[in-house]
Amino acid sequence: xxxxxxxxxxxxxxxxxxxxxxxxxxxxxxxxxxxxxxxxxxxxxxxxxxxxxxxxxxxxxxxxxxxxxxxxxxxxxxxxxxxxxxxxxxxxxxxxxxxxxxxxxxxxxxxxxxxxxxxxxxxxxxxxxxxxxxxxxxxxxxxxxxxxxxxxxxxxxxxxxxxxxxxxxxxxxxxxxxxxxxxxxxxxxxxxxxxxxxxxxxxxxxxxxxxxxxxxxxxxxxxxxxxxxxxxxxxxxxxxxxxxxxxxxxxxxxxxxxxxxxxxxxxxxxxxxxxxxxxxxxxxxxxxxxxxxxxxxxxxxxxxxxxxxxxxxxxxx
Numbered sequence: 001x002x003x004x005x006x007x008x009x010x011x012x013x014x015x016x017x018x019x020x021x022x023x024x025x026x027x028x029x030x031x032x033x034x035x036x037x038x039x040x041x042x043x044x045x046x047x048x049x050x051x052x053x054x055x056x057x058x059x060x061x062x063x064x065x066x067x068x069x070x071x072x073x074x075x076x077x078x079x080x081x082x083x084x085x086x087x088x089x090x091x092x093x094x095x096x097x098x099x100x101x102x103x104x105x106x107x108x109x110x111x112x113x114x115x116x117x118x119x120x121x122x123x124x125x126x127x128x129x130x131x132x133x134x135x136x137x138x139x140x141x142x143x144x145x146x147x148x149x150x151x152x153x154x155x156x157x158x159x160x161x162x163x164x165x166x167x168x169x170x171x172x173x174x175x176x177x178x179x180x181x182x183x184x185x186x187x188x189x190x191x192x193x194x195x196x197x198x199x200x201x202x203x204x205x206x207x208x209x210x211x212x213x214x215x216x217x218x219x220x221x222x223x224x225x226x227x228x229x230x231x232x233x234x235x236x237x238x239x240x241x242x243x244x245x246x247x248x249x250x251x252x253x254x255x256x257x258x259x260x261x262x263x264x265x266x267x268x269x270x271x272x273x274x275x276x277x278x279x280x281x282x283x284x285x286x287x288x289x290x291x292x293x294x295x296x297x298x299x300x301x302x303x304x305x306x307x308x309x310x311x312x313x314x315x316x317x
Contacts, residue, residue: 005157008089009049014042017084021077021199030077045078049161054082056168059195073170073195083199086161091203093152098206099213102227105202114228121224125235129222129247130269131254132231133209137201138172139264142191145208166204169195177265190263205230208262215257220250231269247271 007013018038025031034041048054057076064070075083091107098106103114122128133139149162172193178186194201209230216225216232224235234250251268258266 002155002157004089004153004155008085008158008161009046011042011046013085013088014046014081017088018042018081020084020088021080025077028077034077034081041078042081045081049082052160054161054164056082056165059170061170070196071173072197074197075195080199082161083165086158086165087199087203090153090158090162094203094207094210097152098210099217099225101217101225102206102210102213104227104229105206111228114226117224117226118228118233121226121235125224126273127235127247128272129234129250130231130272131233131251132267132269133258134177134265134267135173135175136230136264137196137205138175138193139177140192140194140205140208141263142166142169144262145194145204148207148211149204165200166194167191169193172196177263179259179263208264211261212254212257212266216250216254220246220253222250232266 015038018034022031022035026035045054056079059073059075061071061073064072095106101117103109103111103117146159146163146166150159153159153162172195175192176187194204209227212232213225213227216222216234220234222234226233226235232254234247255266255268258264
């Protein structure tokens with residue numbers, strides 16, 4: 001038996017996963033019921049994983065507004081234990097493959113370190129290129145994700161469990177994005193979408209964007225790249241001729257790579273110039289933002305939009 005699978009299905013790992021999954025939720029009936037019979041439940045779960053009879057249960061879905069409407073999918077507690085057991089073992093293998101400027105859903109990183117990195121970058125550079133992935137979680141392609149995971153994980157049993165978890169994803173918001181070489185029916189033929197709210201979905205989302213992160217760092221030579229959520233920011237020197245060409249090349253290369261290699265729609269938000277005193281230059285919706293955003297209007301005219309925390313006013317220059 002592969003040592004990775006042995007460690008994943010060990011009682012010690014399952015017990016640690018059950019404790020992690022129960023954090024902040026111990027008063028819920030399903031969690032309390034599982035913990036009341038913890039040892040028999042863990043033995044049964046371990047036996048199902050070992051003989052291949054494990055199958056995830058149905059999701060409970062609800063919608064929140066944060067700040068836009070989102071569909072949240074809550075897996076049964078025993079499935080959340082399996083999710084934590086998987087990420088406990090697999091995530092450290094991928095951790096050293098992630099770039100050091102990726103701060104989303106990683107142990108030891110997070111929002112505060114992302115803001116500190118943004119402050120340092122804005123103290124050195126005055127232009128920020130911002131890219132966002134449109135409807136990211138519903139757009140994640142299952143076959144591409146499984147291929148990215150299989151390049152690193154070589155344990156057949158672990159890959160089989162990953163495929164079961166991915167295949168059990170409930171239907172997400174329908175996204176009709178067409179990419180080069182697609183036919184009319186391609187978006188309907190490919191399985192896409194991960195449930196927002198799973199421990200594994202956050203980890204899989206980082207793995208899925210990892211090739212794009214490396215492409216930005218290695219090929220585009222961006223001076224100060226950063227990905228705090230599913231939005232990428234790159235800081236550049238003042239917008240002169242050479243910097244403008246570099247910014248345009250970075251934007252076009254990133255969007256082309258996202259369409260060609262991972263089949264997601266990367267959206268070019270804009271280029272902002274920030275003052276050196278701005279503490280949160282990469283986050284225009286937070287306090288302290290001072291900058292100008294380059295935008296193109298519907299009639300084709302372009303100009304800077306001066307942004308403050310009270311609002312914005314547009315002046316063509």
